[in-house]
Amino acid sequence: MQQFAQNLGPVSAVIGAQWGDEGKGKVIDILAEYFDVIARASGGANAGHTIVVNGKKHVFHLLPAGSLRAGKPVVLGAAMVIHLPTLLEEIKMLGDAGINIVPQLHIAPAAHIVFDYHNEIDAALEKQRVEERGQGIGTTKRGIGPAYMDKAARSGLRMESLQWSDDVLQKEIALRVKEASSLYGISGDAKAEWSNVKQAKDLLKDRVARNTAALMHSFLKGKQTILIEGAQATLLDLDHGTYPYVTSSNTTAAGALQGLGLPPRTLTSCIGVAKSYCTRVGSGTFLTEADEASQQRLRDRGGEFGATTGRPRRCGWMHIPDLKYAAMINGFDCWNITKLDVLDTEEEIFVGVGENADGKVLYERLPGWKSSTEGVRSSEKLPLNAQNFIQFIEKNTGIPVRLIGTGQAREDMILRSS
Ligand code: GDP
Ligand code: IMO
Ligand code: MG
DSSP: OHHHHHHTOSEEEEEESSSSOSSHHHHHHHHHTTOSEEEEEEEOTTOOEEEEETTEEEEESSSOGGGGSTTSOEEEEEEEEEEHHHHHHHHHHHHHTTOOOGGGEEEOTTSEEEOHHHHHHHHHHHHHHHHHHSOOOOOOSSSHHHHHHHHHTTOOOBGGGGGSOHHHHHHHHHHHHHHHHHHHOOOOOHHHHHHHHHHHHHHHGGGGOSOHHHHHHHHHHTTOOEEEEOOSOGGGOTTTSSTTSSOSSOOSHHHHHHHHTOOGGGOOEEEEEEESEEEEOSSSOOTTBOOHHHHHHHHHHHTOBOTTTOOBOEEEEEEHHHHHHHHHHHTOSEEEEEOGGGGTTOSEEEEEEEEOTTSOEEEEEEEOOOSOOTTOOSGGGSOHHHHHHHHHHHHHHTSOEEEEEOSSBTTOEEEOOO
């Protein structure tokens, strides 16, 4: 793995190819061992990245999963929207695991703060969509859209405000809560918002002092290697995803570089992460969504319930045109195909390969392997039909599969030679 990581070059990004929850956190946790700096660029606590180390589960929403590799600088980029109580909880969770992340943490002063009133607006907008149109976006209700609305309207509060005086900051918060209440009819609670911010300010005031773009460049100059953890995924991208059923940030490799202030040409590699099947939480098109019985099987075997909201994820099959699209947008060098073991009991593996003239999905039906791949650590030890499935993905996307997930644990990852 060390050699593989080294070959990724000094700046590598891990980006989801589907609608999120592909298993980005797990590969980041593995690769982080071999990188000097770990960064997250965009999105907020709508993300949920679960990793399992020594049988213990850790769920990250804002900090990158690589934070568990103690002692490395961790950067939260300018395109992020940060809910402070959630960040404090995560810092505490790491503290309980024996890691004091605070001295290592660098938060972009330009990242925006997500307030509880943003969550309230998120819920109110969703309610209205359901009432007026019969269907919402199915957001995580983490205030993401409204926080980016404030950012685009240039009325948001940014992390740099943690350096302001208590008086000024408290006043600015109260003004915003008042505005939000009159615009959206939400109740809002300026006192509670201030109390949350004050707590964060006491702990993190010094962690928002440095321009993180300049910091990233100083890392580059010092020949330190940087691993970027993508959040959400390509088909949820605001510009290139399945709009309007997307998130409000840029989830691609380009979006990650933008969020961190890194020039496009500094990226030396990009790993695309795709599940062996496919899931989606929330509304919107899902061409390869499976029949009820197959969904149930995949959901049960894959534990497909949202890490952030607990919602059951919609389940279906891998869709080659989507993978090719994601590879095109991001410039993937290789795939990490995850959760192969979830397909162990399938008679047949369906893979969407295109559409007919009526827009009906055409499937390739590959024979299943009907034996356990859980915990398999080398590609040659995979059943022949599983090897064929991997080769099928490679051949049809034109991109090599270098990593294959065979279980939840950190060790359950095959490194496949090119
Ligand atoms: P992320 O948002 O892309 O980081 O993915 P999530 O963490 O939301 O969802 C992936 C889930 O699958 C997590 O519960 C992981 O522990 C689990 N997982 C990741 N890779 C594998 C794998 O190869 N096999 C199995 N069975 N589970 C995996
Ligand atoms: P990770 O990083 C899966 C989805 C929501 C909803 C849409 C908009 O764990 O892969 P939002 O709250 O962002 O306004 O919701 O985007 N969504 C995700 N789905 N994984 C995620 O993150 C997601 N982040 C947002 O379910 O459909
Ligand atoms: Mg997730």
